[in-house]
Amino acid sequence: MSVVTAVYDIETALPLEQAAAVMASEQSSGTFVAVARETEDLKRRYAARVVGIEELPLSGRPPLPGASGDWSRARRARVSIEFPLHNFGPSIPNLLAAVAGNLFEIREAGALRLVDLDLPAAFAERYPGPAFGWDGTLALTGRERGPLLGTIVKPSIGLSADQLGELVTELADAGIDFIKDDELQGNAPNLPLAERVRVVTDALHRAADRNGRMPMYAFNITDDIDRLAANHDLVEAAGGTCVMICVNTVGLAGLQYLRAHSELPIHGHRTMFGAYSRSPQVGIDFMVFQKLSRLAGSDHVHTNGLSNKFYESDEQVLASIAAVRAPLLGGYEAVPVLSSGQTAALATRTYEQVGTDRLLVLAGGGIHGHPGGSAAGVRAMREAWSAALTGEALEERAASVPELAAALAAFGPPR
């Protein structure tokens, strides 16, 4: 029998076995009392099964609201539960109703997080996943190797069409590989998507004529679902090479819908991820999110970068990057996107700790905030990564590259 194994970290005042049994029962055949027709045969075929309980040290945090029992007896554990696949079939929305569903609301848990999912091959048959991955992305940017260096349009909102065209031209001529809209730039009246696509692709094509290479631009096409296909088609018709959606605001199901239609790499932005992931006590781990995001079609998955401006530690970020690069159901290759507070100063340490150049590294303020402007910012990032890949110290390279020297002066020394 094909099964899905879900792994949870829980903290409970109940005996661990009892709490785990409630979880399995609530999410399969059971309810709070025994009911007619809930036969032993039915339970044998459809009940979820607790297959592992591994005790963990206590978190020391007070329980979530509504937790039952005497918290002085709290214990913490990693619980693994097997769900028969035939309970829901290989459908991401129905899978989530089973493995997540009402679990986060049960009183038996004072903390409960879904930390991993092991999916059977049936999911691979239904969901083709990323169509481009690293190789397809690299090919479209005209580069031979990574990392691909990119940036986010800043200011996020408010640039006129002319200003945006000017900025894209400046970045393309400075040799950038990738540019993305900010997640805040959707299809707003101040610069509608159609106008943005027109002015950006025009600038990109002119730059390609001059430079022989065109950066990939990820247009944020996030919107109501019945607009996604048209938004995508607008980008494709204009010769754009990437679309971006906010996976959590359109939903994994929305991403999968776009994937079925898309002819372009999909840049899956993780904005709003923190809503269900920052609490150490409740929600869903990045490990689960990135698997489902790849399955639903993200070619590029945001992981944060080292020393980022958000809450995640470097340890978490490194684990996220490794997770995105790990094979999933025999494929689903996706590109880790390092972003947030990234600057030239981080190149060496990032390369050393991540151990691969198959990365998309984005710097927003780290490029546009360069004292010499955006083009100088691109040059500094490029030289920093070139030095990092060859083992040359950033300070050494900076001695011959004033833009890198200026970046290190502005954003701090290598770290």
Added chain:
Amino acid sequence: MSVVTAVYDIETALPLEQAAAVMASEQSSGTFVAVARETEDLKRRYAARVVGIEELPLSGRPPLPGASGDWSRARRARVSIEFPLHNFGPSIPNLLAAVAGNLFEIREAGALRLVDLDLPAAFAERYPGPAFGWDGTLALTGRERGPLLGTIVKPSIGLSADQLGELVTELADAGIDFIKDDELQGNAPNLPLAERVRVVTDALHRAADRNGRMPMYAFNITDDIDRLAANHDLVEAAGGTCVMICVNTVGLAGLQYLRAHSELPIHGHRTMFGAYSRSPQVGIDFMVFQKLSRLAGSDHVHTNGLSNKFYESDEQVLASIAAVRAPLLGGYEAVPVLSSGQTAALATRTYEQVGTDRLLVLAGGGIHGHPGGSAAGVRAMREAWSAALTGEALEERAASVPELAAALAAFGPPR
């Protein structure tokens, strides 16, 4: 200028004004450093503005991971921020990228929850909202007044087609108003949706011939988005009168997509809501969820019931029921769905505290777990609510209604 006002509860070690300013900047024109083209004029037109900071007592909880600053200086406040609507336009996915977005991840906050949203009329122009509401739902069930009494199919998973038909017949003949699939029952191989629709509508139509009234059955059509329309059409073609989706696993955008196609009331199940709402420190409040769920098209919105088996307090549940019934942008009438651990014993207190009969009250175990079986469970619920509406004590009614007496014996006395 049309604005969206978002209200947050935050806890921070930074001065409150500084933390609020970071929130407004991160979610509109700013990044972590000043950048070219970020002019004063641009900021004046596009920057989000802090319009209120009201200090609150400290929560006493340790900060979320990654919070910056010395937590012994923590302060807590309710912060209101105005976002120019022209930054994103009246689009739910793009709205969420702005008012939620990366906020939950910022180091400046040791706690940050989105607790309310005030939306301008432009959203009402784009989103028609629930097509049926209370009046449409009541009319389709053939009742004169509320509450509508319903149940969930239990066991959740594993009934054969014959058993399900038998159960639906029993419930319909016992006078139930509403039956819903469990959120776990999607389109699984053991009883595919098409087969379920066939057997259930057949049973419902036969019952309607006998009884002159047909209960509403909410078929859980949750699945990938490109299957939602076909699933809906299957229900409609068979003469079904309601479809259900799991709003959080299909996404608000998926719900809105269904709404644009649907000819039937939409039962919006809130499963997985706890992932982003149970932590008191991070995520999104029910107040915001229910507004967006109504806007996107939910006719029925789950609120939990009093003394429910999940974590929410009665105070929270009463606030949720009131929220769902409060007018939104001049309309968007939706039906509060009281569910989870509901039994006949709760009728009087629920009616007294909620103060309306325009409710859909669901009992799963509270009906199927009745010692006399599901039909006796329906009778007990009906009599309990009849007594509650007329001010008769439940024990008094139970003296002449053995099914109610048995329910109070099984599930505890009135409370």
